[in-house]
Amino acid sequence: MSSSCPHTNGSGAKLRQLILFALLAAIMVVFKEVNPIRMNIEIVSTLIVVYTCIFAWRAFIPVYVFVFVETALYGFEIWTINYLYIWSVLVLAALPLRNYRSPVLWAVVAGVFGLLFGALCAIPYFFISGAGAAVAYWIDGLKFDFIHCAANFTLTLVLYRPLYKLIEYGKKQLNI
Amino acid sequence: MNKQTKIVLIAVLALVVLLGVFVAVYYFSRPDTESGGKEIIVKVIEGDNVKTFEIKTDAEYLLDALNEKNLIAGESGRYGYYITAVDGRTANEDKREWWQIVKNGEQTTTGADTTPIKDGDIIELILSTY
Numbered sequence: 001m002s003s004s005c006p007h008t009n010g011s012g013a014k015l016r017q018l019i020l021f022a023l024l025a026a027i028m029v030v031f032k033e034v035n036p037i038r039m040n041i042e043i044v045s046t047l048i049v050v051y052t053c054i055f056a057w058r059a060f061i062p063v064y065v066f067v068f069v070e071t072a073l074y075g076f077e078i079w080t081i082n083y084l085y086i087w088s089v090l091v092l093a094a095l096p097l098r099n100y101r102s103p104v105l106w107a108v109v110a111g112v113f114g115l116l117f118g119a120l121c122a123i124p125y126f127f128i129s130g131a132g133a134a135v136a137y138w139i140d141g142l143k144f145d146f147i148h149c150a151a152n153f154t155l156t157l158v159l160y161r162p163l164y165k166l167i168e169y170g171k172k173q174l175n176i
Numbered sequence: 177m178n179k180q181t182k183i184v185l186i187a188v189l190a191l192v193v194l195l196g197v198f199v200a201v202y203y204f205s206r207p208d209t210e211s212g213g214k215e216i217i218v219k220v221i222e223g224d225n226v227k228t229f230e231i232k233t234d235a236e237y238l239l240d241a242l243n244e245k246n247l248i249a250g251e252s253g254r255y256g257y258y259i260t261a262v263d264g265r266t267a268n269e270d271k272r273e274w275w276q277i278v279k280n281g282e283q284t285t286t287g288a289d290t291t292p293i294k295d296g297d298i299i300e301l302i303l304s305t306y
Contacts, residue, residue, distance in 0.1 A: 100180050108187040115194055140256065140286065142202045149195070 016174045021058070024051060024167070025065035032070070040117070040148035045110045046156045048087060050163045052094035053101075054171060059094075063087045082121045089113070089120060101164070107157035114148030207292045209236035214295035216241060220263050222303040227263060238277070238299060239288040248275075248288070248301075256287020262301045276304040 024047070031043045044066070051059040067083045090113050097105065118141040126134035211234070218229040218241075235241040239257050242248045249261040259275040260267055267273040277284045277291060278300040284291050293299070 097183070100183065102180055102184050105180070105184045105187055108184070108191050112187075112191050112194060115191070115198060136285065139201065139205045140290070142198060142205075145198065146202075149191075153191075 013176065017176050020170070020174055020176060021061040022065060024062035025069065028062060028066040029069050029073075032066075033073075040114070040144045041151040041155075042148075043155055043159065044087070045090060045113055045152045046106075046159050046163065048090050049094050049106050049110055049156060050160060050167055052091050053098045053106075053164060054167055056095060056098055057091075059091050060088065063091060078124055079121075081124050085123075086117070086120050101161075103157050103160040106160045107153045110156040111149045111153035114150075114152035115145050117148050118142060118145040207286075207290075209292040210294045211236060214293065214297075216293050216295070216297045216299055218242065218245075218247065218299045218301065220247075220265075220301050222265060233293075236292060237289055238279075238291040238293050241293055242288060250288070252289070257289035259288055259301070262303075265303065267303060272305045274304055274306060276300075276302045278302060 028044050028047050031047070035042055048059065048063060051062060055061075067080075067087065070083060071080050090110075093109060093113065094106075097109065100106075118138050121141070122134040122138040125137045213232065213234055215230060215232050218231055220227040220229070229245060229247065231241050231245055233241040233244055235244065239248075247263055248259050249266070250257050250259040252258075259277070262275050267275050277288060279291060279293075280298055
Protein backbone atom coordinates (compact mmCIF):
# COMPACT_ATOMS: atom_id res chain seq x y z
CA MET A 1 0.00 0.00 0.00
CA SER A 2 1.24 3.54 -0.72
CA SER A 3 1.98 5.99 2.05
CA SER A 4 -0.86 8.20 0.80
CA CYS A 5 -3.36 5.41 1.39
CA PRO A 6 -5.64 6.35 4.30
CA HIS A 7 -5.25 2.86 5.66
CA THR A 8 -1.56 3.29 6.32
CA ASN A 9 -0.90 6.97 6.82
CA GLY A 10 -1.02 8.80 10.17
CA SER A 11 -4.61 10.04 9.97
CA GLY A 12 -5.82 6.55 9.03
CA ALA A 13 -4.08 5.01 12.01
CA LYS A 14 -5.61 7.57 14.37
CA LEU A 15 -9.06 6.96 12.90
CA ARG A 16 -8.68 3.20 13.31
CA GLN A 17 -7.54 3.72 16.88
CA LEU A 18 -10.53 5.96 17.59
CA ILE A 19 -12.93 3.38 16.19
CA LEU A 20 -11.25 0.57 18.08
CA PHE A 21 -11.44 2.35 21.44
CA ALA A 22 -15.08 3.26 20.81
CA LEU A 23 -15.75 -0.39 20.08
CA LEU A 24 -13.90 -1.51 23.20
CA ALA A 25 -15.98 0.92 25.28
CA ALA A 26 -19.16 -0.34 23.60
CA ILE A 27 -18.22 -3.90 24.52
CA MET A 28 -17.92 -2.83 28.16
CA VAL A 29 -21.32 -1.13 28.06
CA VAL A 30 -23.02 -4.06 26.35
CA PHE A 31 -21.62 -6.66 28.74
CA LYS A 32 -22.61 -4.56 31.71
CA GLU A 33 -26.14 -4.00 30.43
CA VAL A 34 -26.94 -7.54 29.32
CA ASN A 35 -25.74 -8.99 32.61
CA PRO A 36 -28.81 -10.82 33.96
CA ILE A 37 -27.31 -11.20 37.43
CA ARG A 38 -26.74 -7.74 38.82
CA MET A 39 -25.17 -8.47 42.15
CA ASN A 40 -21.62 -7.32 41.41
CA ILE A 41 -20.97 -10.06 38.87
CA GLU A 42 -19.52 -8.25 35.90
CA ILE A 43 -16.96 -8.69 33.17
CA VAL A 44 -15.96 -5.00 33.06
CA SER A 45 -13.03 -5.57 35.43
CA THR A 46 -11.70 -8.40 33.24
CA LEU A 47 -11.99 -6.25 30.13
CA ILE A 48 -10.15 -3.35 31.78
CA VAL A 49 -7.32 -5.65 32.84
CA VAL A 50 -6.99 -7.00 29.28
CA TYR A 51 -7.18 -3.53 27.76
CA THR A 52 -4.41 -2.33 30.08
CA CYS A 53 -2.18 -5.27 29.17
CA ILE A 54 -2.57 -4.50 25.47
CA PHE A 55 -2.89 -0.72 25.34
CA ALA A 56 -1.18 0.41 28.59
CA TRP A 57 -2.24 3.97 29.56
CA ARG A 58 -4.49 4.21 26.50
CA ALA A 59 -6.85 1.86 28.34
CA PHE A 60 -8.12 5.01 30.07
CA ILE A 61 -9.80 5.98 26.78
CA PRO A 62 -12.41 3.18 26.57
CA VAL A 63 -12.82 3.35 30.36
CA TYR A 64 -13.90 6.98 30.30
CA VAL A 65 -16.02 6.52 27.19
CA PHE A 66 -17.74 3.75 29.15
CA VAL A 67 -18.25 6.08 32.14
CA PHE A 68 -19.66 8.77 29.85
CA VAL A 69 -22.11 6.36 28.20
CA GLU A 70 -23.25 4.94 31.53
CA THR A 71 -23.84 8.46 32.85
CA ALA A 72 -25.79 9.30 29.69
CA LEU A 73 -27.91 6.18 30.17
CA TYR A 74 -28.63 6.55 33.88
CA GLY A 75 -28.10 10.19 34.74
CA PHE A 76 -25.71 11.86 37.14
CA GLU A 77 -25.91 10.44 40.69
CA ILE A 78 -23.48 9.62 43.45
CA TRP A 79 -22.39 6.43 41.64
CA THR A 80 -21.18 8.67 38.79
CA ILE A 81 -18.67 10.21 41.17
CA ASN A 82 -17.54 6.67 42.04
CA TYR A 83 -17.21 5.78 38.36
CA LEU A 84 -15.02 8.83 37.71
CA TYR A 85 -12.18 7.31 39.70
CA ILE A 86 -12.94 3.69 40.55
CA TRP A 87 -12.18 2.05 37.19
CA SER A 88 -9.03 4.17 36.89
CA VAL A 89 -7.79 2.59 40.11
CA LEU A 90 -7.86 -0.77 38.35
CA VAL A 91 -6.02 0.61 35.31
CA LEU A 92 -3.38 2.16 37.57
CA ALA A 93 -2.99 -1.10 39.51
CA ALA A 94 -2.65 -3.07 36.27
CA LEU A 95 -0.20 -0.74 34.51
CA PRO A 96 2.98 -1.79 36.35
CA LEU A 97 2.09 -5.47 35.81
CA ARG A 98 0.98 -5.21 32.19
CA ASN A 99 3.88 -7.24 30.79
CA TYR A 100 2.88 -10.32 32.80
CA ARG A 101 0.57 -12.82 31.16
CA SER A 102 -0.32 -15.11 34.04
CA PRO A 103 -4.13 -15.56 34.22
CA VAL A 104 -3.74 -16.37 37.92
CA LEU A 105 -2.01 -13.04 38.56
CA TRP A 106 -4.72 -11.13 36.72
CA ALA A 107 -7.46 -13.11 38.45
CA VAL A 108 -5.94 -12.06 41.78
CA VAL A 109 -5.67 -8.40 40.70
CA ALA A 110 -9.31 -8.40 39.58
CA GLY A 111 -10.33 -10.26 42.75
CA VAL A 112 -8.60 -7.73 45.01
CA PHE A 113 -10.27 -4.94 43.07
CA GLY A 114 -13.66 -6.56 43.58
CA LEU A 115 -12.98 -6.93 47.29
CA LEU A 116 -12.01 -3.28 47.60
CA PHE A 117 -14.85 -2.02 45.41
CA GLY A 118 -17.12 -1.15 48.31
CA ALA A 119 -14.37 0.61 50.22
CA LEU A 120 -13.53 2.65 47.12
CA CYS A 121 -17.21 3.50 46.62
CA ALA A 122 -17.41 4.69 50.25
CA ILE A 123 -14.92 7.52 49.67
CA PRO A 124 -17.52 10.17 48.63
CA TYR A 125 -19.56 9.36 51.75
CA PHE A 126 -16.51 10.25 53.84
CA PHE A 127 -16.62 13.78 52.45
CA ILE A 128 -20.40 14.07 52.41
CA SER A 129 -21.36 12.53 55.75
CA GLY A 130 -18.15 11.81 57.65
CA ALA A 131 -16.05 8.76 58.49
CA GLY A 132 -18.83 6.98 60.37
CA ALA A 133 -21.18 7.05 57.40
CA ALA A 134 -18.44 5.92 55.03
CA VAL A 135 -17.52 2.96 57.26
CA ALA A 136 -21.20 2.01 57.73
CA TYR A 137 -21.74 2.11 53.98
CA TRP A 138 -18.68 -0.06 53.41
CA ILE A 139 -19.58 -2.65 56.05
CA ASP A 140 -23.21 -2.85 54.86
CA GLY A 141 -22.01 -3.82 51.41
CA LEU A 142 -19.25 -6.26 52.40
CA LYS A 143 -21.16 -9.38 51.41
CA PHE A 144 -21.52 -7.95 47.90
CA ASP A 145 -17.78 -7.27 47.86
CA PHE A 146 -17.15 -10.95 48.62
CA ILE A 147 -19.36 -11.88 45.66
CA HIS A 148 -17.58 -9.30 43.52
CA CYS A 149 -14.17 -10.68 44.51
CA ALA A 150 -15.13 -14.28 43.72
CA ALA A 151 -16.80 -13.34 40.43
CA ASN A 152 -13.91 -11.15 39.27
CA PHE A 153 -11.38 -13.84 40.17
CA THR A 154 -13.27 -16.61 38.36
CA LEU A 155 -14.21 -14.63 35.27
CA THR A 156 -10.72 -13.25 34.83
CA LEU A 157 -9.08 -16.62 35.38
CA VAL A 158 -11.23 -18.14 32.65
CA LEU A 159 -11.50 -15.25 30.20
CA TYR A 160 -8.17 -13.41 30.43
CA ARG A 161 -6.30 -15.51 27.86
CA PRO A 162 -9.08 -15.77 25.22
CA LEU A 163 -9.94 -12.07 25.53
CA TYR A 164 -6.29 -11.08 25.35
CA LYS A 165 -5.75 -13.15 22.21
CA LEU A 166 -8.91 -11.81 20.58
CA ILE A 167 -8.21 -8.15 21.23
CA GLU A 168 -4.50 -8.47 20.45
CA TYR A 169 -5.45 -10.10 17.14
CA GLY A 170 -7.84 -7.24 16.39
CA LYS A 171 -5.16 -4.68 17.24
CA LYS A 172 -2.68 -6.32 14.86
CA GLN A 173 -5.25 -6.65 12.07
CA LEU A 174 -5.98 -2.94 12.36
CA ASN A 175 -2.27 -2.20 12.37
CA ILE A 176 -2.49 -0.11 15.51
CA MET B 177 11.51 -19.43 40.91
CA ASN B 178 11.14 -16.80 38.19
CA LYS B 179 9.99 -13.22 38.74
CA GLN B 180 6.45 -13.83 37.48
CA THR B 181 5.94 -16.75 39.84
CA LYS B 182 7.17 -14.65 42.79
CA ILE B 183 4.77 -11.86 41.89
CA VAL B 184 1.87 -14.29 41.53
CA LEU B 185 2.63 -15.78 44.95
CA ILE B 186 2.84 -12.34 46.58
CA ALA B 187 -0.43 -11.33 44.93
CA VAL B 188 -2.19 -14.51 46.07
CA LEU B 189 -0.90 -13.99 49.61
CA ALA B 190 -2.11 -10.38 49.57
CA LEU B 191 -5.57 -11.52 48.44
CA VAL B 192 -5.77 -14.18 51.14
CA VAL B 193 -4.71 -11.74 53.88
CA LEU B 194 -7.13 -9.06 52.66
CA LEU B 195 -9.95 -11.58 52.44
CA GLY B 196 -9.23 -12.76 55.96
CA VAL B 197 -9.30 -9.22 57.33
CA PHE B 198 -12.54 -8.36 55.52
CA VAL B 199 -14.26 -11.58 56.62
CA ALA B 200 -13.27 -10.80 60.21
CA VAL B 201 -14.65 -7.26 59.92
CA TYR B 202 -17.88 -8.66 58.47
CA TYR B 203 -18.44 -11.17 61.25
CA PHE B 204 -17.48 -8.90 64.13
CA SER B 205 -19.56 -6.00 62.83
CA ARG B 206 -22.78 -7.98 62.51
CA PRO B 207 -25.40 -7.04 65.09
CA ASP B 208 -26.21 -9.59 67.78
CA THR B 209 -29.11 -11.82 66.91
CA GLU B 210 -31.43 -13.82 69.14
CA SER B 211 -32.00 -17.44 68.32
CA GLY B 212 -35.05 -19.43 69.33
CA GLY B 213 -38.76 -18.65 69.41
CA LYS B 214 -39.87 -15.05 69.66
CA GLU B 215 -42.97 -12.95 69.13
CA ILE B 216 -42.90 -9.62 67.36
CA ILE B 217 -45.58 -7.10 66.46
CA VAL B 218 -45.62 -5.74 62.92
CA LYS B 219 -47.71 -2.66 62.20
CA VAL B 220 -48.37 -1.75 58.57
CA ILE B 221 -49.08 1.96 58.45
CA GLU B 222 -50.49 3.67 55.37
CA GLY B 223 -51.69 7.13 56.26
CA ASP B 224 -54.33 6.70 58.95
CA ASN B 225 -54.76 3.02 58.22
CA VAL B 226 -52.94 0.72 60.60
CA LYS B 227 -52.95 -3.05 60.35
CA THR B 228 -51.32 -5.07 63.09
CA PHE B 229 -49.82 -8.53 62.73
CA GLU B 230 -48.43 -10.74 65.45
CA ILE B 231 -45.66 -13.00 64.22
CA LYS B 232 -44.34 -15.93 66.20
CA THR B 233 -41.08 -16.98 64.64
CA ASP B 234 -37.67 -18.55 65.10
CA ALA B 235 -36.18 -16.21 62.51
CA GLU B 236 -33.23 -14.08 63.56
CA TYR B 237 -33.73 -11.38 60.95
CA LEU B 238 -36.82 -9.36 60.07
CA LEU B 239 -36.97 -10.44 56.42
CA ASP B 240 -37.34 -14.10 57.28
CA ALA B 241 -40.07 -13.36 59.81
CA LEU B 242 -42.02 -11.22 57.33
CA ASN B 243 -41.65 -13.84 54.61
CA GLU B 244 -43.14 -16.48 56.90
CA LYS B 245 -46.35 -14.48 56.71
CA ASN B 246 -45.90 -13.63 53.00
CA LEU B 247 -46.28 -10.06 54.09
CA ILE B 248 -43.82 -8.35 51.80
CA ALA B 249 -42.21 -8.27 48.38
CA GLY B 250 -38.95 -6.62 47.43
CA GLU B 251 -35.53 -6.93 45.89
CA SER B 252 -31.96 -7.31 47.02
CA GLY B 253 -29.57 -4.46 46.40
CA ARG B 254 -26.25 -3.15 47.57
CA TYR B 255 -27.83 -1.59 50.66
CA GLY B 256 -29.66 -4.78 51.60
CA TYR B 257 -33.16 -6.02 50.94
CA TYR B 258 -35.39 -3.21 49.73
CA ILE B 259 -39.12 -3.64 50.47
CA THR B 260 -41.25 -2.63 47.52
CA ALA B 261 -44.65 -3.93 48.69
CA VAL B 262 -46.28 -4.69 52.03
CA ASP B 263 -49.53 -6.60 52.44
CA GLY B 264 -50.16 -6.23 48.71
CA ARG B 265 -49.62 -2.47 48.62
CA THR B 266 -46.76 -1.56 46.31
CA ALA B 267 -44.93 1.71 46.88
CA ASN B 268 -45.44 3.97 43.87
CA GLU B 269 -42.05 5.26 42.77
CA ASP B 270 -43.67 7.88 40.54
CA LYS B 271 -45.16 9.37 43.70
CA ARG B 272 -41.76 8.96 45.49
CA GLU B 273 -43.24 6.42 47.92
CA TRP B 274 -41.16 3.93 49.87
CA TRP B 275 -41.65 1.50 52.76
CA GLN B 276 -39.81 2.73 55.81
CA ILE B 277 -38.81 0.28 58.54
CA VAL B 278 -39.04 1.52 62.12
CA LYS B 279 -37.96 -0.80 64.92
CA ASN B 280 -39.00 0.05 68.47
CA GLY B 281 -39.54 3.67 67.51
CA GLU B 282 -36.28 4.17 65.59
CA GLN B 283 -35.77 4.09 61.86
CA THR B 284 -33.45 1.26 60.93
CA THR B 285 -30.28 1.88 58.95
CA THR B 286 -30.21 -1.67 57.61
CA GLY B 287 -32.31 -3.58 55.13
CA ALA B 288 -34.91 -6.10 56.28
CA ASP B 289 -32.44 -8.93 55.65
CA THR B 290 -29.90 -7.52 58.11
CA THR B 291 -32.26 -6.13 60.76
CA PRO B 292 -32.13 -8.51 63.74
CA ILE B 293 -35.26 -9.12 65.76
CA LYS B 294 -35.77 -10.01 69.42
CA ASP B 295 -38.77 -11.14 71.41
CA GLY B 296 -41.12 -8.23 71.97
CA ASP B 297 -39.87 -6.03 69.15
CA ILE B 298 -42.38 -3.69 67.57
CA ILE B 299 -41.81 -3.19 63.87
CA GLU B 300 -43.58 -0.48 61.93
CA LEU B 301 -43.65 -0.61 58.14
CA ILE B 302 -44.67 2.90 57.17
CA LEU B 303 -45.54 4.00 53.65
CA SER B 304 -43.57 7.22 53.37
CA THR B 305 -42.59 9.73 50.71
CA TYR B 306 -39.20 11.30 50.11
